[in-house]
Amino acid sequence: MILEVENLSVNYGHVAALSGISLTVDQGEIVTLIGSNGAGKTSTLMAISGLAEKAGGTVRFKGKDITDLQPHAIARLGICHVPEGRHIFPALSVKENLIAGTVREEKISRQEIVRRMDEVFRLFPRLKERINQGGGSLSGGEQQMLAIARGMMMNPDLMMLDEPSLGLAPIIVEEIFDLILKIKKAGKTILLIEQNAAMALQVADRGYVLVNGRITQQGRGVDLLHNDEVRRAYLGE
Amino acid sequence: MDYYLSQAINGICQGSIYALMAIGYSVVVGVVGLVTFTHGEVIMLGAFASFYTFQLVGNNLIIGVIASFLASAFIGVFVFKICYERFFNAPRHISLICTIGTSMLLRNLAQIIFGPNNKPLLEVVPNRFFGQGVVGLTLVQIIVIATVISLSFLLFLFFNRTRWGIMLRAVSQDKTAAAMMGINVRLTSLLGNSIGCGLGGVAGMLLAIYYQTLVATMGGSAGMKAFSSAVLGGLTNIPSAAAGGLCLGIVENLGITISSASFRDIFAFIFLLLVLIVKPEGFAKKTGVRP
Numbered sequence: 374m375i376l377e378v379e380n381l382s383v384n385y386g387h388v389a390a391l392s393g394i395s396l397t398v399d400q401g402e403i404v405t406l407i408g409s410n411g412a413g414k415t416s417t418l419m420a421i422s423g424l425a426e427k428a429g430g431t432v433r434f435k436g437k438d439i440t441d442l443q444p445h446a447i448a449r450l451g452i453c454h455v456p457e458g459r460h461i462f463p464a465l466s467v468k469e470n471l472i473a474g475t476v477r478e479e480k481i482s483r484q485e486i487v488r489r490m491d492e493v494f495r496l497f498p499r500l501k502e503r504i505n506q507g508g509g510s511l512s513g514g515e516q517q518m519l520a521i522a523r524g525m526m527m528n529p530d531l532m533m534l535d536e537p538s539l540g541l542a543p544i545i546v547e548e549i550f551d552l553i554l555k556i557k558k559a560g561k562t563i564l565l566i567e568q569n570a571a572m573a574l575q576v577a578d579r580g581y582v583l584v585n586g587r588i589t590q591q592g593r594g595v596d597l598l599h600n601d602e603v604r605r606a607y608l609g610e
Numbered sequence: 611m612d613y614y615l616s617q618a619i620n621g622i623c624q625g626s627i628y629a630l631m632a633i634g635y636s637v638v639v640g641v642v643g644l645v646t647f648t649h650g651e652v653i654m655l656g657a658f659a660s661f662y663t664f665q666l667v668g669n670n671l672i673i674g675v676i677a678s679f680l681a682s683a684f685i686g687v688f689v690f691k692i693c694y695e696r697f698f699n700a701p702r703h704i705s706l707i708c709t710i711g712t713s714m715l716l717r718n719l720a721q722i723i724f725g726p727n728n729k730p731l732l733e734v735v736p737n738r739f740f741g742q743g744v745v746g747l748t749l750v751q752i753i754v755i756a757t758v759i760s761l762s763f764l765l766f767l768f769f770n771r772t773r774w775g776i777m778l779r780a781v782s783q784d785k786t787a788a789a790m791m792g793i794n795v796r797l798t799s800l801l802g803n804s805i806g807c808g809l810g811g812v813a814g815m816l817l818a819i820y821y822q823t824l825v826a827t828m829g830g831s832a833g834m835k836a837f838s839s840a841v842l843g844g845l846t847n848i849p850s851a852a853a854g855g856l857c858l859g860i861v862e863n864l865g866i867t868i869s870s871a872s873f874r875d876i877f878a879f880i881f882l883l884l885v886l887i888v889k890p891e892g893f894a895k896k897t898g899v900r901p
Binding site: 422423424443444445446448449453454456460461462463464465469472473474476477523527 | 773776777779780783784786787788789790791792793794795
């Protein structure tokens with residue numbers, strides 16, 4: 374088990390965003406969290422990566438307790454969080470954004486950076502065309518690609534993707550999901566949050582359904598996809 | 611005509627000192643993300659650090675630059691610990707008022723420790739003149755401009771060619787995302803703040819050498835000039851801030867040519883007001899943002 378979350382709670386003021394959820398992610402899996410707006414999906418990721426204060430519970434990564442670590446220390450252990458809203462560095466060029474992804478490894482060699490960049494450009498040829506352009510001047514879809522590419526430059530053990538398809542054209546959404554499968558094939562573990570439940574459950578090995586800060590269902594992706602309750606609630610049937 | 615030309619040269623020289631102060635200011639504001647009003651005192655302390663260094667080891671400019679940079683960078687750590695570190699998630703005005711208080715504290719401490727009177731700083735640079743008639747450069751002016759240009763160049767290399775530079779710029783643009791990349795935001799901000807303050811300290815030394823005098827209250831107007839120049843440049847854009855400082859210096863000196871030297875600050879601040887009315891965003895063009 375690469376990630377173990379136990380009884381995690383997050384409060385925003387007096388409002389409980391998460392009330393004691395537990396989930397696990399195994400090495401090499403794609404696990405997805407689905408749920409409607411305000412169910413607590415983003416809060417879960419923010420709490421795991423240390424950006425939201427935890428009211429209770431523990432988080433273990435590769436067996437190490439990371440509950441009380443600072444966000445940068447968690448990132449340095451190999452958890453990459455590609456946040457909702459992209460959060461790329463607008464005034465850094467595409468290349469500099471990608472290099473920013475490698476700073477967690479202090480002793481990385483120049484050749485290794487170039488090698489990873491080539492790998493990323495194989496997946497996102499569009500970014501290569503824009504290598505010297507400012508990050509903020511890219512289109513929404515390109516910014517999303519850059520955010521994922523920057524995450525891959527971190528060479529993480531676990532990638533947490535928050536709504537990677539948000540606000541993108543359908544054709545690009547498909548590209549993004551193809552890419553998620555490619556990243557999995559490269560041996561990475563992925564924790565995926567999606568509004569687009571149908572797509573997410575198709576690529577996922579396992580899924581959790583989040584309702585009002587609680588996990589109500591869990592199971593294999595295909596099973597959830599055919600679960601009546603899930604279909605009614607999230608797939609509009 | 612010659613007189614105007616020589617005043618323009620004085621303006622460029624003075625403007626380049628303002629530019630260095632403004633560069634430091636922009637680095638601080640950019641990396642920390644909060645406006646500071648302690649920069650004037652940081653500049654003043656840099657000037658005093660060089661003053662005592664010159665008394666101790668003789669008039670060695672390079673040692674003076676290093677001493678004023680280090681002293682002010684150290685003050686930067688102090689300011690960071692007091693005014694910023696605990697207030698990153700607090701409303702912005704809290705740390706702003708904290709910097710105002712720290713500036714008063716430092717200024718009054720300086721008056722107690724260094725004395726309230728002007729101190730002469732004579733003959734650090736031999737009084738030599740290159741040129742003809744009234745048009746020309748003194749050795750001091752050449753040294754000032756050369757120091758500013760070389761420090762700006764070093765800063766440019768550091769920001770654009772090193773991984774630390776990318777980390778500093780990442781922190782200045784998006785602290786959350788920087789933390790997600792594994793960047794220690796607190797430590798990086800501290801480093802950026804110290805670099806900005808150090809540059810301010812060197813500017814203080816140049817001011818003292820240029821005017822051949824220094825006083826514990828010099829920080830007041832110096833800090834305002836640094837702030838104005840940085841505002842002209844859009845607060846966080848380093849090259850534009852430098853351009854703002856240069857313009858401010860030239861406008862001031864041409865202004866006093868047509869009136870009296872006591873109107874120096876009037877021209878500087880009227881110029882600031884005019885620019886802000888005509889172009890509120892300053893000289894800086896927002897880079898990398900889609901319209």
